[in-house]
Amino acid sequence: MAGASAADVRSILSLPNPSTAGPSQPRKPAVPAERARKPEGISRELYSLIGPSVPSLAAQLAKPRLKQKPNLGGGGRVKWEWRSFKNGARSDGFELSHWAKAGSDPNAEYPFAKYNVQTTSYVYSQEEYARLLEDAEWTKEETDYLFNLVREYDSRFHVVYDRYEYPSGPQRTLEDLKDRYFSVCRKLVRDRPWAGDEASKNQLLSSLQFDKERETTRKKYVTSLEDRTPEQVAEEDALFVELQRLEQNERRFKRDRDELLRTLLGIESGLPDVQVDEEGLNGAPQESKKRKRGGNAGADLDTPVSASPSVIALGPAIPKKAQSAKNAAFDAQNCIIRTEVPATTSSSTKVAHQPVYLRSYKLPTPKMTAAPKVAQVLGELGISHTRLVMPTRENCAQLEFLLEAGAALVETKKSVDKIEQDIRIAKARLDNRQSEDADGEGTGDAAPTPMDVDEVNDADADAEGEVDGRAQSVMSTRSTRSARGRRSV
DSSP, rough: OOOOOHHHHHTTTTTOOTTTSSSSSSSOOOOOOOOOOTTTTHHHHHHHHGGOOOTTTHHHOOOOOOOOOOOOOSSOOOEEEEEEEETTTTTSSOOOEEEEEESOOSOOOOOOGOOOHHHHOOOOHHHHHIIOOSSSOOOOOHHHHHHHHHHTTTTHHHHHHHOOOOTTOOOOOHHHHHHHHHHHHHHHHHOOOOSSHHHHHHHHHTTTTOOOHHHHHHHHHHHHHOOOHHHHHHHHHHHHHHHHHHHHHHHHHHHHHHHHHHHHHHHGOOOOOOOOOOOOHHHHHHHHHHHTTTOOOTTTSSOOOOOOOSSOOOSSSSOOOHHHOHHHHHHTTOOOOOOOOOOOSSSSBBBBSOOOGGGGGGGGOOTTTHHHHHHHHHHTTTTOOOOOOOOOOHHHHHHHHHHHHHHHHHHHHHHHHHHHHHHHHHHHHHHHHHHHHHHHHHHHHOOHHHHHHHHHHHHHSSEEEEETTEEEEHHHHHHHHHHHHHHHO
């Protein structure tokens, strides 16, 4: 293997060539290329791909600032002390202790005492009990015992029922206790004078309602559900599945029935998506008989052919019977207005019944050119045609009549203005002609002036002009002027 030459060594080590570089020329140090600093908010890989050519991304991808932590300490150290307190909701003077801030008021009210909300306790007198609250199954002593328990246990009736032990009294159920308590409260509220409004009193009475029989029936039903055997649960599940199957079959039968009615009765079935066949019932069988006999297709061109072979054509629609007097009276009493479906329809598919719509949507609208003027006319009368406060049938009819009358008034005004403008133009032309005649007779000069040329052009532009109530054509005007010129010459 041949050894490497000096040129190869210098090339490998990036040394200058001594033949080209002299000793007088110093070697310049390599200047490192300036690299653009990566902006904040952009990853290093993304910036190496896009480079510094898109500086706007730095503002969009700025590093989000985290939410600063709240300063809960207030900036200083708080001193706490062990302090005793009393709860204002207690009436036994019981004291407890807790940690409190040293600077707070020691005699301040306990902050959690406000959550001790007591229910309203009803108290009755001997006179009220004798007049309103007497009951054959309840004595006054037992009623007092019940109200004391309810007041002591804060209307928690399950606890009241558990603690209820009236001596020498009958056995009471929870429903008996609730029914007696709420019945007494309702009678007291209803009989005593009420300081508030009637709505609040009714609301309080509704909150004191209790149906003893319904509550007893509900509990019996819940008990029967809990006492079911596994065989009874399986039987109920099977019955539920059978009920779902019957409902599904009923929906399928109804769908098949609708399809059959659409096919056989057509538009008279009263069902949507009806294919209307206007040829009648006798057209299709005759055409089939002709085809079976071998007749050509062009033998009878006037006989129509049904577009769909699956649709049976019917004859003319059977007229509906007149409405009876009983049905008419029922419709008048309940404000029912029935509309007849048109017998002939131009479309091949027509829904037999008219969908529900609002009367205000069917109001006619004037033309776009006359709409602002009609609105101005109705505005002068103080009528808003954009929205009816009570869009009854009579109001809609009156509004439709007003819109039609306003449109007719605007059209009439437009025609009157046009006719008045034509009359003014005709009078101006007549005055010009009379002045020309007076000037021609005085000077005897029949030479046409520039004004005459303009008038001639005006006469050529108008096909007919009305002068003194008579129609004068362009040819008659020209002949009259030519004769006047010859006479003057």
